[in-house]
Amino acid sequence: MTASAIPSGSGTAMASSEIDRVRALLASRPRPTGLAERRERLDWLGSLSTLPQDVRAEPAEAGGVPAEWTVTPGADPGRVLLFLHGGGYVSGSLASHRVMVAQAGREAGARTLALAYRLAPEHPFPAALEDALAAYSFLLASGVEPGRICLAGESAGGGLALATLVRLREAGTPMPACLWCASPWTDLAMTGASIDARDAVDPIIHRGYLEDLAAAYLNGADPGGPLVSPLHADLRDLPPTLIQVGSAETLLDDSVRLARALAAADVAVTLAVWPHMIHAWHLFHQQLREGRDSLAQAGRFVRAHTREA
Template identity: 85%
Template sequence: MASSEIDRVRALLVSRPRPSDLAERRERLDWLGSLSTMPGDVRVEPAEAGGVPAEWTSTPGADPARVLLFLHGGGYVSGSLASHRVMVAEAGREARARTLALAYRLAPEHPFPAALEDALAAYRFLLGSGIAAERICLGGESAGGGLALATLIRLREAGEPLPGCLWCASPWADLEMSGASIETKDAVDPIIHRPYLAELATAYLNGADPRGPLVSPLHADLARLPPTLIQVGSAETLLDDSVRLAGALAAADVAVTLSVWPHMIHAWHLFHQQLAQGRASLAQLGRFVRNHLAEEV
């Protein structure tokens, strides 16, 4: 990878720093998503998944019975269908699956457990629509990665069928922010820093225990979860969330793959059209999904 690629992404982020106003923050993340162009062969269809606004995307090679259910990032307070649309479509292309992206409710207007309730509703919608659990990959980026894990924990506790595999991209799995990389990677991470995370956690938790397993799944019982792919950049303050999460999953006898991408920043997948490493990480995801989701019989 030419260092100039990631340097240009860093310069782009510096050119439009995160504002303090919540509405402007949400608009900025949508703007970042708009920098990528949707390929002409992608079909986009608005949907409602168990009462939650959602969006299907599919490419010509997609198996209609194989679904990637995606939960966007944005710290539980921002992110949308628009912000991650192109990236999600490319992930589906690599997985040869349809994607269902979810516009779950956001804090502070809708704090915990609203997002979790929406994710559960969408997953149950897929099951009710005839999609077999073993042909679903549940995926999430950043806060969406933590939300995906929380969703699986709730499903397991309820005795409901779990998806065939899990994808966590730069997951935020510890709202207590106890990982050492919060400090050791602060100088190289252009996006995520402790004060910002603390602000997000306060908005989402709304008084809930930051060590609770459904908000910080790093502290949960992770037994009997499906095969998991964790992708994280080495330049992330959340690096230790992924490293510790992989260890906790392994200790719980879960098949887990931890993939650390040198020099990559938080949520670099979003810039896959600008980064060779973004494209390669989505290709890795595609292989993982194809290897773990059951073939149609």
């Protein structure tokens, strides 16, 4: 296991001012209580970034699941980043993460396939997992080599991506080349100390909110089960993994403990802790230098592990 704390790329003062502006933006529109309003708010956050004109976005269907391809100039058509969005399993969409996913694909030199997996509470566990597995099978059936696929996810999508790998291994399905997790939620039992220790500094994720999300997704399932809390799964024989997390996240321990568990299972893992960054800071890459730098780091990781044709 390698671990690192990433220095601010543009100086402490600038980094502080940029993240403070993001915090102020979030405070200007607090999270509402209604489900529809919460979903709309996350889409609104995504709309604050502009899709570059050279990005081609195309609707798709991946194994019966709504999805979207994004392609940037120079992308290797045989290299695919399969992305599972965040939103606590109850919100998030193709729209909320489109710009961030496109930039990740640009950095990785890959096409991206973002998945609109089914959401709770309308579709609780295991619906999202079934959709992720269907999308991966779609890629293999389409002729994409597993060694040229990176499975990726942010927040709940990071936990979902990890659970997907566990199921693929159990089924004997060829694994993707690598896994990229951004601010992953890996423990729905919420036993990490940082959930309370970082509560005052994380403007997005708090225990009560997580409890609501977990209840909607689990619908009575065991919160410690390995396919909903893959921190507790058998992690042997998984592909090389990059975990990115901010030091100001209540979910910091979900990443730190995951890196330790992967290392104990002899999985090549890199844990990158970004100082002062909040949950899902990648979404704000057009406003935040660390967002751009973290996507560039992820892109280098994907390029390094997805072999050339």
